[in-house]
Amino acid sequence: MTACIQTRLDRYRTRNVPRYTSYPTAPHFHKGFGTEAHARALAALDPAEPISLYLHVPFCRHLCWYCGCNMKLASREAPIAQYAQMLRQEIDLLASHLPAKMRISHLHWGGGTPTALLPQDLAMLMRAVGDRFQIEPDAELAIESDPRSLSDEMIAMIGALGFNRASFGVQEFDPRVQAAINRIQPPEMVRRAVDGLRAAGVKGINFDLIYGLPHQTTETLLETIRLCEEIGPDRIALFGYAHVPWMAKKQRLIDEAALPGAEARQDQANAASHALQAAGFTAIGLDHFARAGDALAQAAEDGTLRRNFQGYTTDRATTMLCVGTTSIGRTPRSYSQNLSETGAWARAISEGRLPVGRGLALTDDDLLRGEIIERLMCQGRVNPAAVAAAHGQSATALADAEPALAELEADGLIVRDASGLITATPLGRPLIRVIASAFDAYLATQKARHAVAV
C-alpha cells in the first residue's frame, strides 16, 4: 500500500460519522414533531402488523466512566420504584392511542440498567404489557443486565417472566483497564450471572466488548475474548470506544493520555475480529459476531438482517414503540423520542399526554436513503438504483452521492459493477459507516460531532 493511500485511509478512520442506527440520525429530530404528530402516527398503524416494544430504565447502580448513555446514578430505591409506576401509566397511555391490541414480536428492556428495577416491579410492568398487548408465543424477550448488581431474586424473576435473551456489558476483563473505566467486574462475577440466567431458562446470552479503552492493548483484548469463550455467550458485539467528552461528561474522568491511537485501535479491532472468527463466531455487519446457527447469523446469511437503535437485529417489525425517558421509537413514516427529563416526562404522562419531546416525519427521500444506508450497514452492498426503483424514485435523486462514491472507489473501499451494485471491499468493510455516509443528505448540515469511524 502506498503512503499516499495509507494517509487517505487514516483520514477515513478519523472521520466523524454516525453509527446509523437510524436515518436520519437523532440530532435531526426536532420539537416540531410532538405529541399530536406522534398520536396521529400511532392511530395510523396497521393492526395486522406485529410491532416491537422498547422499555427504557435510565437508572444504574454504578457509574462507568466510558458511558455515553443518558443515565442516572441511583443509590435509593424510591426514585426507581416511582419511575416504575410512571412507566406502567405510560404503557396504558400508549396502548390507548393504538388502533387495536397490537401483537409484539420483539420486546427489549434497555437502559441504563433495567435490572436496577426491583424484581416485583419488573413483574408488574411485564403484566401491564401483557394486559395491553398480545405477546406472540415466539417473541424475543430481551433484557440488558449488569453483573455487578444482578441479584439472585432478579435472576429467578427474569427466568420466571419468560425472558429468552439477556445482554451484558463485559467490555474488557483486564483489571487495569477496568480500573481506568471504573467498571470492576472480574470474570467470575460475569460467569455467575450468566450461569444463573441459563439455569433460570434464559437461553440467549449477548456480550458487549469494547476496544480502544484506556490502557487496553491487543493482548488484553485477546485474553478477554479467551475468557469470554469459556463463559460461552452466543452473540458478541465489539464496539470501538467513542470518546466524546464534549457530549458525555462522564468521559472527562477518562485519562485521555492512556487512550490508544488510531493505529492501535485498528490493530485491536482486527485482532479481536480474527480471534472471534477463529473461535467459531460468524462476523455480522459492522461489529457483531454470532455462533453459527444463531438466528442473527442466519438473518445475515439470508439477507434479512436489520439495524435499529439496539444495533443489528432479527427484528423485522417496521414499528418500534417505546416507553421511558429518552427512548426512541419509530413508525413506518416517523421517529419519535420521549422527553429526557424525568420530571417533564412524568408530568406529561400524569396529564394524559404522550411524553414526546421531539421527532421527525420521514420524507420519501429519507425512506429511500435510509434503506440504502441500512442495506450497506447490514450486508455491505447495495444497488442504489434498484432500491430507488422499488421506492418509485429515479436514481438521479441520489446524484449528490456520486463525488463521495467516486473517491471511495478510487481509494479501493468499494467496487461498483455494471448494474450499479456497490460492494464494500475487505479494505472498506471496517469503514462501512464512511461508505454509508455518502448517501447521508444531512451530513453537511450536521450539528453533532460523532465518534471516529474506527
Ligand code: SF4
Ligand atoms: S455503561 Fe451501562 S451500566 Fe455503566 S453507567 Fe452506562 S448505562 Fe450504566
